[in-house]
Amino acid sequence: xxxxxxxxxxxxxxxxxxxxxxxxxxxxxxxxxxxxxxxxxxxxxxxxxxxxxxxxxxxxxxxxxxxxxxxxxxxxxxxxxxxxxxxxxxxxxxxxxxxxxxxxxxxxxxxxxxxxxxxxxxxxxxxxxxxxxxxxxxxxxxxxxxxxxxxxxxxxxxxxxxxxxxxxxxxxxxxxxxxxxxxxxxxxxxxxxxxxxxxxxxxxxxxxxxxxxxxxxxxxxxxxxxxxxxxxxxxxxxxxxxxxxxxxxxxxxxxxxxxxxxxxxxxxxxxxxxxxxxxxxxxxxxxxxxxxxxxxxxxxxxxxxxxxxxxxxxxxxxxxxxxxxxxxxxxxxxxxxxxxxxxxxxxxxxxxxxxxxxxxxxxxxx
Amino acid sequence: xxxxxxxxxxxxxxxxxxxxxxxxxxxxxxxxxxxxxxxxxxxxxxxxxxxxxxxxxxxxxxxxxxxxxxxxxxxxxxxxxx
Numbered sequence: 001x002x003x004x005x006x007x008x009x010x011x012x013x014x015x016x017x018x019x020x021x022x023x024x025x026x027x028x029x030x031x032x033x034x035x036x037x038x039x040x041x042x043x044x045x046x047x048x049x050x051x052x053x054x055x056x057x058x059x060x061x062x063x064x065x066x067x068x069x070x071x072x073x074x075x076x077x078x079x080x081x082x083x084x085x086x087x088x089x090x091x092x093x094x095x096x097x098x099x100x101x102x103x104x105x106x107x108x109x110x111x112x113x114x115x116x117x118x119x120x121x122x123x124x125x126x127x128x129x130x131x132x133x134x135x136x137x138x139x140x141x142x143x144x145x146x147x148x149x150x151x152x153x154x155x156x157x158x159x160x161x162x163x164x165x166x167x168x169x170x171x172x173x174x175x176x177x178x179x180x181x182x183x184x185x186x187x188x189x190x191x192x193x194x195x196x197x198x199x200x201x202x203x204x205x206x207x208x209x210x211x212x213x214x215x216x217x218x219x220x221x222x223x224x225x226x227x228x229x230x231x232x233x234x235x236x237x238x239x240x241x242x243x244x245x246x247x248x249x250x251x252x253x254x255x256x257x258x259x260x261x262x263x264x265x266x267x268x269x270x271x272x273x274x275x276x277x278x279x280x281x282x283x284x285x286x287x288x289x290x291x292x293x294x295x296x297x298x299x300x301x302x303x304x305x306x307x308x309x310x311x312x313x314x315x316x317x318x319x320x321x322x323x324x325x326x327x328x329x330x331x332x333x334x335x336x337x338x339x340x341x342x343x344x345x346x347x348x349x350x351x352x353x354x355x356x357x358x359x360x361x362x363x364x365x366x
Numbered sequence: 367x368x369x370x371x372x373x374x375x376x377x378x379x380x381x382x383x384x385x386x387x388x389x390x391x392x393x394x395x396x397x398x399x400x401x402x403x404x405x406x407x408x409x410x411x412x413x414x415x416x417x418x419x420x421x422x423x424x425x426x427x428x429x430x431x432x433x434x435x436x437x438x439x440x441x442x443x444x445x446x447x448x
Contacts, residue, residue, distance in 0.1 A: 140383075144383075268382075
């Protein structure tokens with residue numbers, strides 16, 4: 001009985017994480033389109049949320065590798081998954097509070113790694129998987145997006161330099177509708193899959209699905225797709241402002257180059273089997289599109305804050321995940337621990353939203 | 367026993383990813399820029415009543431935009447075939 005209670009809490013927490021993932025990562029997809037006025041904020045977010053839903057449904061190659069290749073499957077229990085999710089949600093809310101784009105995927109991985117470490121010791125962590133599937137791609141992907149975005153904008157300016165600025169801007173804004181749509185779709189296929197994988201792992205750990213017949217139930221697909229789409233629709237205006245106007249003041253050509261470079265890196269990496277953070281890639285593309293115009297166009301202080309948040313994501317989410325696991329065990333091995341932690345986490349999340357709301361209304365993109 | 371980097375991550379796949387991302391990322395923006403350049407020139411030459419030149423740039427714009435649409439279709443196929 002208590003296992004089912006824990007499972008229900010895990011599923012609810014996973015969907016809450018998926019919501020914060022859409023909420024937090026909306027900025028990645030729409031910020032450039034909004035800041036260059038390619039689309040109105042409401043339209044951009046509406047389109048992104050629909051395409052995130054579609055993306056989450058069209059590709060069902062489960063990203064359960066998030067946990068499978070990084071943590072020993074013996075260490076995965078519903079309580080470990082729960083603690084990992086709390087670590088990820090907490091870090092997402094902290095970075096949202098400060099308006100910093102950080103990786104929801106890395107937060108999830110960090111949370112699960114920390115919780116598994118606390119539950120089963122260091123031997124539960126698959127070091128090679130962590131290095132090969134997370135850390136090396138985390139270095140390569142944003143660098144690649146930076147170089148692609150920077151080179152693309154430099155070439156683009158040379159080609160359209162002598163043409164009428166109004167027509168050029170209109171053309172690139174139109175192009176951004178397509179490149180932004182592709183990004184939203186890619187985000188849906190990448191990130192919602194991770195939540196589906198985590199819920200399915202919890203179902204396997206609870207004995208509801210046989211490990212020999214690993215499949216994602218339809219209700220998991222629909223609920224995860226809906227949660228990320230809803231989160232995207234609610235939107236994270238603070239991060240949209242950082243991505244859209246605080247790193248660089250971008251024109252439509254830079255927006256298109258950043259989105260094009262981001263989509264290319266995400267798709268190429270996915271095709272060759274490297275999981276990556278859409279946040280890192282698009283931030284790299286935006287910085288590259290700024291630096292390609294001129295190096296001083298990038299606000300390097302803001303870029304430095306973002307990179308610091310990237311570096312802190314894995315260890316911070318891991319520490320919160322480990323702490324959460326420790327707290328749940330204080331209440332024994334039953335469902336009391338997860339219930340208490342879930343209630344406290346919900347209260348803290350509500351407090352964070354209220355505090356943020358008291359400090360100021362959502363920031364308009366322009 | 368020491369683990370080498372090549373055992374952790376496939377260097378061939380890394381190089382293929384780098385090349386594909388750079389070609390697609392830079393290529394699509396370049397082709398789209400050529401499309402916009404061609405449309406701008408088409409409008410300009412049309413105003414100057416130079417139909418042959420205008421037709422040439424219209425054709426170039428069409429080719430560039432079709433290439434961009436093809437890139438989007440390839441992107442969707444890559445996503446759905448993961």
